Amino acid sequence: MRVKLKWVLRDKDRHGKRRYYFRKPGQKMIRLPDDPSTLEFLTAYNLALSGETKPPAPRNSVAYVDKTSLRWLAERYYASADFRRLGKRTQHVRRLILDSMLTKHGDKPYKLLEPKHIRALRDEKIDAPEAGNARVKALRQIFKFAIENDHHNRNPADDVSYFSKEGEGFHAWTLDEVETFEKRHPIGTKARLALALLLYTGQRRSDVVLMGRQHVRDGWLTMTQAKNRRKKPVVISIPIVPQLEKVIAASPCGDITFLITAFGKGFTPEGFGNWFRDRCNEAGLKHCSAHGLRKATASRLAELGCSTQEIMAITGHTTLKEVERYTAAARRKILAESAMAKFSEEE
Template sequence: MTRRLKYLAIDTDRHGNERIYFRRHGVKTRLRGPYGSDEFLTDYQKALAVDGRKPVQKKVCKEPERTSIRWLCVQYFKSSMFTSLDPRTQKVRRAILEKFCLNNNNDGTKPFAMLLPKHIRARRDDMSEFPEAANGMIKAVRQLYRFAINYDHHDGNPAEKVEYLRGNPEGLHTWTIAEVAKYEATHPVGTMARLALGLALYTGQRRSDLVNFGPNHVQDGWLVFRQHKGRKTKPVHLEIPIIQELQRLIDVTPSAGTTFISTAFNKPFTSNGFGNRFRKWCDEAGLFHCSVHGLRKAAASRLAELGCTEQEIMAITGHRTSKEVVRYTRAASQKLRAKSALSRMSSEAE
């Protein structure tokens, strides 16, 4: 035979006898010799026909114990309380609860009835460097046990007794007039970056709504839409006039897509994709601490400085309560009150 066959290993023993082995998939088989003989070829064909690989063992997911936290999470994920949530909220909450089950030597295997406030509080304190993440964990566990109570799996909510960590009371940075001007100087009229700024600043909406705005939302010079957040559980329908400056930006910015702001391929942005793109636009302007959500706060602050009431501001932002609006506009309200107070003092001095 002139051609060397595959999977063969040939050596000689201490007596000078030739040994021929067939090796494949970690299995070694002795073949009769000599190499090229009828016996060798017969054994080789038999060995070649046999798949020596071990059968792949399918992983069988072990059903969690009915008393475990993981089992409770699985039931929650199947419930309407969970499936009625916004898909992004579902994704985030599932990730938090799955991480909760894996931490601290696989806490998910422990009985959910034995979880106490002190256990959650300890987990919260371990996350104290990241207060928003810690508070997100507490909120997710609260919702898990609310499900447990509603579906008669448990009669108490240990997470309700755990306090949230105090984060930054002001939240994300609110853009100043100077920062808006710096961004505009970097991104001229006609660019997608400039239109994105205008949409955020002159509508006061979240990025999940900004990415959806398009000609189909315009009716007689008004933006008519339902806010994306809470659209399944607490829908908010808004009608906002398109002011002249925003209309100018829309008119001069080329777009072949179905939305006002689009990717380089004329496709609509996803909410996260737009957030990443806007982050780059801010960085290009040297505004490393600014974000698209900060423009929503800036819009509310400007309205407050113009003397708009909380109800008027809520009619733009879509907030159902004044709690967030007050937080957004606290500085602007203080400025207005200070101006009013000192103007009265000046009038008395005259």
């Protein structure tokens, strides 16, 4: 459907190329971009309509930020309770995602954004699907904030789907790979302690780096998971199995956290991930990762016949969908074994 914009004139140059102008009585005629289907055109039109003839000042300028721009909406969002209630790590990542889009699109009017524009932003990351999905998620949140605070009446990102996930995600360690790592890093080493904490608790690296003796009482490890700690905290209580207890007792540990750096300080999640990656490489397991151990724990529990709810009690997942994504392959293996057992009984 075509929409006729008020005070927009169209003509052709001597080469037959169409040109567009904004001409409002009492204002100087303004040349508009050549393609009326683009956000650049709509931005220029919106500025001309408001009497502006120059683009807004850069973000780091002390000049006024256009209240119709996506940058203005983002700054309101950053200052909101919704954003400040997010964990520090989540805030940092979301800022990076949104700011990467604001660099190019921050001056565009957010009320003119349509699903097709959100889809185009997603598709810019076609070679990195998770990054594309992260853009959609971040934009959904910023427009949700806009609706709740009467800045807008719709969420164009809601109508944009995520890229479908390809493959099985992080590789889940096999028992043979665990044994290979253990042979390279014996009990008493920091690497073996890290493996044991990841494997026998099923927690994320952001939780493992925080674990310490203060979380252990009467043979149980109890702590609040780092993810969504400030928004939707999840407290997990896990019995410490003998294998983990043995490794902790034989390992050098810090005063506050079990795992410490060479400088005697606690790891950051990112620093730990990089450090553990090096330990995997030393064992010849270049395709393995810290997150893959969390997946391996969930998968192994499924293979042992644990229910989804039992697995959720260990991993701290809050929805069935999340944990089933981890255990799908293990469940199929169990069903296949059961099916073939029945088949054998027919012989």
